[in-house]
Amino acid sequence: MNALHAPRTPRALSSTARRLLVLAVALLLLGGVAVAATLHAAGRAAEKDRTRADGPPVRQGRVTLDEPGRAVFRNMAWGPHRDELTSVPAGDPAGPRTASGVHCLRFHTAGGTGICLQAVRGGLRDSYRAVVLDVRLRETRHYGLAGIPTRARVSPSGRTVAWTVFVSGDSYAGSNFSTRTSVLDTRTGELDRNLEDYRLIVDGQPHRAADVNVWGVTFADDTRFYATVATGGRTHLVRGDRTAKTLETLHTNVECPSLSPDGTRVAYKKRVEDASSDAPWRLYVLDLRTQRETPTAEHRNVDDQAVWRDDGTLLYALPGDFGSDLWTVPADGSGSPRLLTKAALAPAFTPAGTAR
Known part of the structure; x- marks a missing residue:
């Protein structure tokens, strides 16, 4: 080639x-x-x-705490009104929401008084405060908080309010946490800053210990209430008296009690055997007269202080797409859980004769 x-x-x-x-x-x-x-x-x-x-539609409007047949809760839906107190008809909880412009992390109302636990933004880190609201959601008093808000309640008359914060740790599920619970007389301004200062009676005997924690107040009236006390590795339902400054144990393995409208039963979260340490609680109801416990038909983990929607129905929060949804279940153990409304937390009713 x-x-x-x-x-x-x-x-x-x-x-x-x-x-x-x-x-x-x-x-x-x-x-x-x-x-x-x-x-x-x-x-x-x-x-x-x-x-x-x-998400549910939300619009700005007028919200008061004395309009009959309304439910008020923290709105969790995304948008400009997230974390505001919103109002819906109690008979249409999934309907359009009216936003108040008042932001709360935890909230409760009764007798025309509201208690709002707020975050105060700014500085190197957030701080928190408890704000007492009148019927038109105007501030009447406020108090600095020592930790992260977790529970809030108002007595049926609206004359006494209580709140709980975490001062260390951030969950009731673990053993390394500390709480502080305060009770305020809204008429006189008298404040019991820490219920751990009350005299504690465990099983009929005076009890003093460094590991006492108190949380989750629910009121019977302006001076008598129920709450949870933890000490010695156990939790107790206690009956409290503001006048006598006492806490007396009634039942074990009770957390975040909620007194029924007729004052005869307490709904609460109970630690159950063989449950995950991250999801240990189930929703129970205790008959205060007989001390008989009834498990509800809600078998999921309930990390909330339930409220009574009426004499026979419990209302509580579970995790949802927006952070929290509200569910209901019968208090007598019958029926099954039912989704009430999405993107909501810390519900109460106005006038509040049922949300204790």
Whole structure:
């Protein structure tokens, strides 16, 4: 074959050409990753927008604590009114919401008085305060809090309020936590800052210990209440008396009690055997006269202080798409749980004769 027409043998690429080729491939790969990330972010944003669109409608308006047949709760739906107190008809809890403009982490109302536990933004870290509200949600008093808000209650007359905060730890599920519970007379301003200062009687005997914690007040009237006391590795239902400054144990393994409208039963969360340490509680009801316990038909973990929607129905929060949803279940152990409304927390009723 003529050497002039012989086929050429490909020569190895120069080092410069190889580097250029590697760079081109890398740029293509990075471009593909950027496009994929952009598409993924757009998809997540669209999904979030759909989630917000699926949430309950909320509009600004007038909210009071004396309008009959209303439910008031912390709105958890995404948007400009998240964490505000909102109102809905008690008969249509999933209906359109009226937002008050008042922000609360925890809330309760009775007798025309509201207690709102708020975060105060700013500085190096958030602080917290308890705000007493009148019937038109105007502040009448406020008090700085020593920790993270967790529980709040008002007596049926509205003359006494209570709140609980975590001063260390952030969950009742663990053993390393400490609480502080305060009770306030809204007429005189007298404040019992720490119920651990009350005289504690355990099984009929005076009891003093460094590990005492008190939380979850529920009122019978302006001076008598029930709460949880933990000491010695056990939790107790206690009956409290503001006049005598005493706490007396009644029953064990009771947390976050809620007194029924007729004053005869207490709903509470109970630690059950063989449950996960992260989800230990089930919802029970205790007959105060007979001390008989009844498990409800709610078999999921309930980490909330339930309220009584009426004499036979409990209302409580469970985790949901927006952070928290409200569910109901019969108090006598019958029936089954039912979703009441999405994106809500800390419910109460106005006028509040049933949400203790």
